[in-house]
Amino acid sequence: MRIRNTLSGKLEELKPTDPGIVKMYVCGPTVYGLIHVGNARPMIVFDALRRYLEYRGYRVIMVQNFTDIDDKIIVRANELGVTFKDVADSFISEYWRDATALGVRAPNFAPKTSDFVQQIISSIEKLIAKGYAYVVDGDVYFDVKSFPKYGELSHRSLDDMISGARVEVNEKKRNPLDFALWKSAKPKEPAWQSPWGLGRPGWHIECTIMSTELLGSTIDIHAGGEDLIFPHHENEKAQSEALTGKPFVKYWMHNGMIRFSGDKMSKSLGNIFLLRQAIKAFGADALKLFFLSKHYRSPIDFSQDAIMSTVKAAQRASETFNRFESKISVPPLAKSDEWLEEKRAAFCDSLDDDFNTPKAVALIFEMINDLNRAMDEANDDMAVKIYHLLRREFCPVLGLFEVPSWAAKNSIDEVLQILIGVRNELRSRKVYDLADEIRLKLRANGIELKDKPEGTDYTFTGEV
Ligand SMILES: [Zn+2]
Incomplete structure (x- = not known):
């Protein structure tokens, strides 16, 4: 590299x-x-x-x-x-x-x-x-x-x-x-x-x-x-x-720096755009795609148009994966072949070149088109190969589309609120052992529940 x-x-x-x-x-x-x-x-x-x-x-x-x-x-x-x-x-x-x-x-x-x-x-x-x-x-x-x-x-x-x-x-x-x-x-x-x-x-x-x-x-x-x-x-x-x-x-x-409406973003400017607001508005995958679609050393403009086009691209990728997963069961990939090795080499060549993620992202989206075409043509063997390479290798290597689609719909906050609700219900019924188990399991995953007079809150400790 x-x-x-x-x-x-x-x-x-x-x-x-x-x-x-x-x-x-x-x-x-x-x-x-x-x-x-x-x-x-x-x-x-x-x-x-x-x-x-x-x-x-x-x-x-x-x-x-x-x-x-x-x-x-x-x-x-x-x-x-x-x-x-x-x-x-x-x-x-x-x-x-x-x-x-x-x-x-x-x-x-x-x-x-x-x-x-x-x-x-x-x-x-x-x-x-x-x-x-x-x-x-x-x-x-x-x-x-x-x-x-x-x-x-x-x-x-x-x-x-x-x-x-x-x-x-x-x-x-x-x-x-x-x-x-x-x-x-x-x-x-x-x-x-x-x-x-x-x-x-x-x-x-x-x-x-x-x-x-x-x-x-x-x-x-x-x-x-x-x-x-x-x-x-x-x-x-x-x-x-x-x-x-x-x-x-x-x-x-x-x-490189991110520019917001033409200016370098910094907390000293008035136009603060908090990360959590951006995740809520556009989704984590769209944000990741937005940054990885540009070479890391280049400046990047955080404009509405640019981010919306990556939101659409992220949706297209998720829809393609959903389409595959609802139609085709995923067998383990038996062995490598020339086609797989060629794609892997192209992916690595891009990233070996001063971490050229835009080129790697372009390859991923080319392959998403190929995956749709393979499904249109009922070419299951080809579809399985492409799916494996994208879903098991290329996307996780860039940290993309890791959250399953059902979880992406429910933000982690919503899921935690459900768990907190269940735990409170258990406590009100005096089922303390189960209530404690929820707390301990969350703690083991880096989430600490805090009981306060106004209700239960949570913090991420990062300690897993
Ligand atoms: Zn330092």
Whole structure:
């Protein structure tokens, strides 16, 4: 497989450090609110990449973090009169709810910044000792001039950046591009004890620490939106390599931005489109198709017309599968043949080419037409072959059409409401053992029921 590496700007052959294992880190959300539809792009694309790598026989170890120490979270917590952890944990639960509805698999590890503060502190101490960082009044800054490769990822030269940088009011820094590793405590902020006094970690250091702690000094793929290249990923790279003396990442992958009515979507704009609203309006499969129909590196316009045409395409695929399933019983596929191998090769060729999902999606829809034609012609053998390849291989590899059609009609929320109703009825009849069994079985599937005076609610814990 070849991947366009942001670092080199070139297509490079994927050769993981440990043959057969791909270690992958995706920068996750800052949990101060519900995620919007723009967040769904990296979720969908890199979930599909992980599935494809597994299809090709790799073992993938994937980490996606939650940033739970952040200005916006602190502001929100102070507004609500709760702790930063209350805010973060409730939006992490909402994140799992959205990810489940979208049909995106949970990563192997989903660490939170607040669980790594001690490791962050000891790494900052090492950076200071090695001469890459300096302390000013309880703050610690990374000295970009001490790291000659600074700017390598974003392809900028340090001198150009310095001359172009706005002169900040912050007189503590030696250089305007130096960035905070540790911030001294301000009133009404969560704070941890450190050698430099009470404070909290800066943003960039958390990904360095969670990645190196969980996956080792050098990982294979580090992914995220292209808006993270500078400064976030540039800073992650500088810190990690200064710390370990080894390359941090072999392949950097960045997805293009989503534009909404022509503007880049962000929570700071008024036109928020929450992911859960989009799932409810268009369906998870249509949303996935929408993003996978465009190459991950290209920008994408979230327009009504574009999304409605993928809604129709998703419907056509589901109707075709329903038609097959209602007519033909699915025998196990006996053995491979030339036709199957040809299609598999075409599918893999597309995805091996810098994860060209639009080409793979086009092949899937070509085959959906072929499946309809085979059924029209009562060519059951052909129909079975196409169905197998689509339903058992190509679609699941991209995370498409996994939810059976009956379940797609009833959202997971509706199903849970039915179960909650049954459990309440059992409890009112004092059949507590059965009521508890419902709770325990849901818990084992990552869903926690919470009984409150106003009724029973549920949260997605993601812990399965
Ligand atoms: Zn990050």
